Amino acid sequence: MPTRRRFLTNGLGTGAAIALGLPGARWAVAQDTTTEEARNKATVRLFKESQGTADYDQVLREVQSPNYRRLRQGFANLATNARDSELAEAAQPVRTAFPDRSDVIEQMVADGDMVGMLFRVRGTHEGNFFGIPATGKPIDIHEIGILKLADGKIVEAWFMADEAAILKQLGVGLPARRDGRIIAPQSLTSARYGQAVLEEILDNPVDSQTYRNKLTVAAYKSASPPAGLLPDRPGRPYDEYLRGGFSHMGEYGNANGVGDQGIGQAFPDRQDKVDHVLAEGDNVWIQFRLSGTNTQSLFGLPPTNGPIEAAEVGIMTFDGNRWATGWFFGDDLGMALQLGQPNIFTP
Secondary structure (H helix, E strand, O other): OOOOOOOOOOOOOOOOOOEEEOOOOOEEEEEOOOHHHHHHHHHHHHHHHHOOOOOOOHHHHHHEEEEEEEEEOOOOHHHHHHOOOOOOOOOOHHHOOOOOOEEEEEEEEEOEEEEEEEEEEEEEOOOEEOEOOOOOOEEEEEEEEEEEEOOOOEEEEEEOOOHHHHHHOOOOOOOEEEEOOOOOOOOOOOOHHHHHHHHHHHOOOOHHHHHHHHHHHHHOOOOOOOOOOOOOOOOOOOOOEEEEOHHHHHHHHOOOOOOOOHHHHHHHOOEEEEEEEEOOEEEEEEEEEEEEOHHHHHOOOOOOOOOOEEEEEEEEEEEEEEEEEEEEEHHHHHHHHHHHOOOOHHH
8 A cells, every 4th residue: 555645744724834945046835825826726735745645535526626637647758658568567556666755845836727836756666667667766856747727626737757867766768668669748738839928928917026027938938029028138048047958868968978969959940839837926937848840969869850849847036027047847758759769868
């Protein structure tokens, strides 16, 4: 039986608050439940903290809509490629493969009917994990969720775990399927080009610094941002770059002496598609897909000369109207699968 997960728990009553952290940044999430956004965050927190407990089924009946859709599971790449593999039939659920699993929420943000949640997953690999036999090794990775609510219930959820980090920490490659195929899961979200998202935000103005910060981040992904929306400074628009979106691929490139063959030159026609932009206080989240044609080498890997779309989330902080930090989390394994190179992360 799965053991009860351990969480960083906090009261959900009005006025309670917690401090949350990522390296180099300050985060704070209020737990006042008097607003729609705060109630939605409380619902998502309850959903997350009940997982792996005896209360989970009851909580799920209370917080999940009968029409709930999971647009993506956290370990989508591993789960998809486990199908028809030699060990797929022996694969156990994630919480059984990691029976001491503990999740710690690091940040939450709410904007209207949407909630973003970044959490850390830790545990020991003691059971078959999507065809990967137990190694006895610990994992410590990030996972992120973007959830939509209606009438206090979760109607959609999209998750992405750092699957490349798991392979690296376990020291294993992706198990081969019996049919020899390498499959990149298809996205079920409804992303649009950044210009359309920016125009939609411009059509619904709010006199607040949070709104202006949201505009700035949306402009960053648009083809023709209005003058004055982006900071007038060379290079990246933010002061501090905390994490690169496809950091594991970058590490692979650096280790092989081709760190200069990055995303920009590999996808010269890159034009990203945006799923959501969420803003609360000094934080802005953007969920998007790196989109372009891979016509040049990416970190030494031969080009496919075909289109590639890989999920990514950016978490931004502002100091007043100054864009202070950018922290990005991309689907490294999903990108590698599309390149036909799923095992580049394992020595």
